[in-house]
Amino acid sequence: xxxxxxxxxxxxxxxxxxxxxxxxxxxxxxxxxxxxxxxxxxxxxxxxxxxxxxxxxxxxxxxxxxxxxxxxxxxxxxxxxxxxxxxxxxxxxxxxxxxxxxxxxxxxxxxxxxxxxxxxxxxxxxxxxxxxxxxxxxxxxxxxxxxxxxxxxxxxxxxxxxxxxxxxxxxxxxxxxxxxxxxxxxxxxxxxxxxxxxxxxxxxxxxxxxxxxxxxxxxxxxxxxxxxxxxxxxxxxxxxxxxxxxxxxxxxxxxxxxxxxxxxxxxxxxxxxxxxxxxx
Numbered sequence: 462x463x464x465x466x467x468x469x470x471x472x473x474x475x476x477x478x479x480x481x482x483x484x485x486x487x488x489x490x491x492x493x494x495x496x497x498x499x500x501x502x503x504x505x506x507x508x509x510x511x512x513x514x515x516x517x518x519x520x521x522x523x524x525x526x527x528x529x530x531x532x533x534x535x536x537x538x539x540x541x542x543x544x545x546x547x548x549x550x551x552x553x554x555x556x557x558x559x560x561x562x563x564x565x566x567x568x569x570x571x572x573x574x575x576x577x578x579x580x581x582x583x584x585x586x587x588x589x590x591x592x593x594x595x596x597x598x599x600x601x602x603x604x605x606x607x608x609x610x611x612x613x614x615x616x617x618x619x620x621x622x623x624x625x626x627x628x629x630x631x632x633x634x635x636x637x638x639x640x641x642x643x644x645x646x647x648x649x650x651x652x653x654x655x656x657x658x659x660x661x662x663x664x665x666x667x668x669x670x671x672x673x674x675x676x677x678x679x680x681x682x683x684x685x686x687x688x689x690x691x692x693x694x695x696x697x698x699x700x701x702x703x704x705x706x707x708x709x710x711x712x713x714x715x716x717x718x719x720x721x722x723x724x725x726x727x728x729x730x731x732x733x734x735x736x737x738x739x740x741x
Contacts, residue, residue: 482694486694486697486698487540489698489701490536490539490540490701491540493533493536493701493702493704494533494536494537494540496705497529497533497704497705497708498530498533500705500708501526501529501530501533501704501707501708502530504522504526504708504711505523505526505527508522508523508711520591520594520598521567521570521571521574521594521597521598522567522571522710522711522714524563524567524598524601524602525567525568525571525707525710526707526711528560528561528563528567529560529703529704529707530560530704531556531557531559531560531563532556532557532560532561532564532701532703532704533704534552534556534560535552535553535556535557535560536557536701538552539552539553554609554612555609555612558605558609558625559605559606559609561625561629561676561700561703562604562605562608562625562628562629563601563602563605564703564707565628565629565632565672565676566601566604566605566632567598567601568632568636568671568672569632569635569636570597570598570601571664571668571710571714572635572636572640572665572668572669573635573639574589575639575661575664575665576639576642576643576665577589578661579643579646579647579658579661580642580643580646604628605628608624608625608628609624611624622683623683625679625683626680626683626684629676629679629680629683630680632672633672633677636665636668636669636672637669639665640662640665640666640669643661643662643665644662647662660713660714663713664710664713664714667709667710667713668710671703671706671707671709671710674699674706675699675700675702675703675706676699676703678692678695678696678699678700679696679697679700681696682696
């Protein structure tokens, strides 16, 4: 009798814990949709006015936000819970994963563009055209599409998990290389003012942080820890935060945003130093 009571109690606790996890994920997803969808649409609308012949960077941001919209569309389907299981599966594999891979690809494009500004400024000045950026964007959209095609031909989830893990892992050394190469070339670059240099380094650091925090847990889960329920929940939740993190990246890419942030940090440090000196 005691064993039965203990088993039933543990089952109830496990059931309550599972319900808590599901409810928490539902609330977090609703908040991401409520905040991310209107903000992303507004950011795309604002960026369309920034696209001109001498400013190519917004093209990658616009495509990054479009990939975020695909992820948000999947979240809407997930929250609705009234769709057929086949429709949900299509949105999960072909819309969400396709949008996630494209999002990582455009993050690499943004980092590469910032890297070229510092390391190869003359080459980049003559090569940065809207036509070149559009061609790069087409390649970035086509690659994830090719990666989800094996879903129809082999073991669905095993193959797609391996492909997703490899595709998401490849940008990691590239992002590190762009950041390290930029830092090494910063001292030799005299064409850009110090504010622009800080802004470029800040963008590269932020892109790398977004990638490591939001996508690396998913890669670990895809590569063999898929039976870990806690890691599954955390990695899936972190990946869903990608549209909101990209909005933060957009704010930092606007001229003056990083300078104001650094200025506020410096002011805080100066105030704390003055307080410590006056107290002494």
